[in-house]
Amino acid sequence: MALLEVKELKTYYYTLRGVVKAVDNVSFSLERGEVLGIAGESGCGKSTLAWALLGLVPPPGRIAGGRIVLDGIELTKLSEHDLRKKVRWKKVSMIFQGAMNALTPVFTIEDQLAEPLMIHKGMHKNEAREKIAQMLKAVGLDETIMKRYPHELSGGQKQRVIIAMALLLNPDLVIADEPTTALDVIVQAQIMNLFKQIKKKYNIGMIFITHDLSLIAEIADKVAIMYAGKIVEIGSSDQVFGNPRHPYTQGLLRSIPRIRSKEKITWIPGVPPDLVRPPPGCRFFPRCKYVKEQCRKEEPKLKEVEPGHFVACHLYG
Ligand code: SF4
Numbered sequence: 001m002a003l004l005e006v007k008e009l010k011t012y013y014y015t016l017r018g019v020v021k022a023v024d025n026v027s028f029s030l031e032r033g034e035v036l037g038i039a040g041e042s043g044c045g046k047s048t049l050a051w052a053l054l055g056l057v058p059p060p061g062r063i064a065g066g067r068i069v070l071d072g073i074e075l076t077k078l079s080e081h082d083l084r085k086k087v088r089w090k091k092v093s094m095i096f097q098g099a100m101n102a103l104t105p106v107f108t109i110e111d112q113l114a115e116p117l118m119i120h121k122g123m124h125k126n127e128a129r130e131k132i133a134q135m136l137k138a139v140g141l142d143e144t145i146m147k148r149y150p151h152e153l154s155g156g157q158k159q160r161v162i163i164a165m166a167l168l169l170n171p172d173l174v175i176a177d178e179p180t181t182a183l184d185v186i187v188q189a190q191i192m193n194l195f196k197q198i199k200k201k202y203n204i205g206m207i208f209i210t211h212d213l214s215l216i217a218e219i220a221d222k223v224a225i226m227y228a229g230k231i232v233e234i235g236s237s238d239q240v241f242g243n244p245r246h247p248y249t250q251g252l253l254r255s256i257p258r259i260r261s262k263e264k265i266t267w268i269p270g271v272p273p274d275l276v277r278p279p280p281g282c283r284f285f286p287r288c289k290y291v292k293e294q295c296r297k298e299e300p301k302l303k304e305v306e307p308g309h310f311v312a313c314h315l316y317g
Helices: 046-054 080-087 109-121 125-138 143-147 155-167 185-201 213-219 237-242 247-254 293-297
Strands: 004-015 018-030 035-039 061-070 092-095 173-177 205-210 222-227 230-236 303-306 309-311
Touching (some): 004 046, 018 061, 035 213, 046 092, 109 125, 109 143, 125 143, 125 155, 155 173, 155 185, 185 205, 185 213, 222 237, 222 247, 230 237
Parallel strands (some): 035 205
Antiparallel strands (some): 004 061
16 A cells, blocks of 8 residues: 555635635555655645645635545544644654744744654653754754754754754655755755655655756656646656656756756746636646647546556647
8 A cells, every 4th residue: 555645636725716726636646765756837736735735725725625545544534633633743744835934933943843742742851852862963963953043043954953843753754845945056955965865764755846847856756747736747757857748847847957958948838827717628728839629628637658657638648
């Protein structure tokens, strides 16, 4: 059984303007020890998907259908109380977008990291201190940092503290949502190396969400490309990067500068659709150079184009 099974997940925002279908019929699975990279433009639904996995979709949003099963537990059936007590941080933890602002400025690092250990594991302060020191070491920080306040740390150090916090209760699944966005390139590279070490050392599942495909290429075993609330292509990293089939994935990859390539950088014309009124048929059709009549009417379903590689496009089959 896979560590995580997401089946036909729908997460909608019920706004005055109408229903925003931010995540619409998304399915995928993840094994223990595997990293799934989820990429797509801003507003494609990737962060909403992460919130849904934690049962933390902000109002007016909610899970409107589908199932999320983690390690045999159907999260979509749990009450808010059970999610808080049994799942968040213990089984699934998240490294939030803009994590550097997630630390409370008036508490020391020790106080902030001790809280989950004391609440969820019933540890005493001394016991918690030992565990914190171990975890800080594991993310490349000196234990003396425990006595400091967040404003006394650099951006990279704060991000490492947040990563330590996410790993503190030995979760089965860690979701990292744009974890390097606010960092300069050198610190970004160091944090990516830390993620690679975590991947090797802990046998956990990881979901790495970013708009930056080059980061996903560095770390992911499996890649899902999202467009307008849907997964349009999913496969192993080698399949999606080496043999991209969906016109949107091809366009995204052509928009990344490559040092040794003579290929011209191009961009995808147009903008993603309004998710209150998405286009009928294929949601990408207004921007697709291969559009045909069928694309305007019929929604393409994910089809297997080679073992383990799925694409939702009428060009295939
Ligand atoms: Fe383009 Fe049609 Fe494929 Fe959509 S289904 S990506 S419009 S070719």
